Amino acid sequence: MNQPNPFSDAPYWPHLMNPRVAPDREALIAALEEMRVWTILMAEHAKFIRLGLDPNPQQEEFFRTADQFAIQLDMLYSRTIATPPTAPNEILYQLREETITLVNQLILLKEQIFNALESCQALGILPAILIDHVRREADRFVGTLERSKSNLQTRTRQRLGLKDGNRYAQTVPRLLYHRLPPEQLFTVAIEESMFFDRTHAEHAEHLSMSFRPEVQEKYRKRALRFKDDYHNLMLQAKEVESTRSDLGKLLEENKKLSFSFRDYLTKLLDEISTCRIPTGQTNFPPLLADHMRREVIYFIDILERIRFG
Ligand SMILES: [Fe+2]
Ligand SMILES: [Fe+2]
Structure with missing residues (x-):
């Protein structure tokens, strides 16, 4: 299958082309601004999943995993809110990395539960389509954070449920539109x-x-x-x-x-x-x-x- 070229439509990020230049502080702050909105929404996704599973013994593991994500994402959100945009680059960088790692893990759980509900291997009251919906939101969020740290685009349009699925999505943090x-x-x-x-x-x-x-x-x-x-x-x-x-x-x-x-x-x-x-x-x-x-x-x-x- 033809893989899309992640560097096509490369964005205007000239200072990121040279690794010797200072860290891109504006991009770190823009990422923090996205995290302030979306880490709490991700924590709530985990809580909605926890709430929407049938409480029969087979779903117990999914329930406990979703609960662990809710706890971890709540803690991450508290740290995000407590981190000012004036924080040192290393702190902002570390927080963004941790967010990407944790939300990528949450995406895997969402995919697993979506597939289990679709194939009737799991039961619940939360519609499978909504699990896919929250998975798309998580993919958009991580893709946006990754676009703030390098020129590489990591999410295809297909992952976001958009037409022309083979192309990479261009989404960037809102504070970087002017670039x-x-x-x-x-x-x-x-x-x-x-x-x-x-x-x-x-x-x-x-x-x-x-x-x-x-x-x-x-x-x-x-x-x-x-x-x-x-x-x-x-x-x-x-x-x-x-x-x-x-x-x-x-x-x-x-x-x-x-x-x-x-x-x-x-x-x-x-x-x-x-x-x-x-x-x-x-x-x-x-x-x-x-x-x-x-x-x-x-x-x-x-x-x-x-x-x-
Ligand atoms: Fe949501
Ligand atoms: Fe939503």
Whole structure:
């Protein structure tokens, strides 16, 4: 099989070409900024997996492994938050390496549980598609961190669930967008749109399946509309990549929809946490609504940072 060339579309990272230059401090800080958002989300993935497995004896090992990841990722998150951007290079470097190693291990667990659920070797209430969803998020996260430390691209588009799967994904930390030439920033904008449009469509779909029948119908219908709208934007992103036009319109529509989805999730979280939602509870953990809300806020931040010229 033809392997894609990881150095094609090489980014504009001239100071990384020369190993004798000083460490790339800006890239370390940009990586830390990604870790502040995503290590806690990774810890929550481990907790959702722990919660979503059937408590029969066969799943005990998966449960305990997921629990260990939750503990370790919580500790890593605490260290990340306690590390200021002014910390010495060695500390920032070490933290990034540890994060990459731990999240790569978490990816293996997610793959293992996804395969076990798909083949009915394991049982649980968390849909297998959601395990694949959190695996894609972890791959994007690690790929982004690795792009901050070298010119090498390690994640194919296929790993992120994007079209043209043989190509390497260009995703870089948000704080480094200003380094990219317009052509590469265009590709990053398209990849992030495709990735997060799919991600949020899946969030909305999962919510729609998790509201209580009849009593929470209004919430279910609104979630389904978000699913359709994000799905349409994902198709639009593919079109923009082919025609190389209307990127500005795509980003604006993404922003508008994401503000609306953020407000919907904020209101939902408020109603759940004060037990004002009809019947007082939902069939999904309240933290899931907050988790999705933070992921949509992250996407809005990406959209606001993509600027040409
Ligand atoms: Fe997530
Ligand atoms: Fe997600």
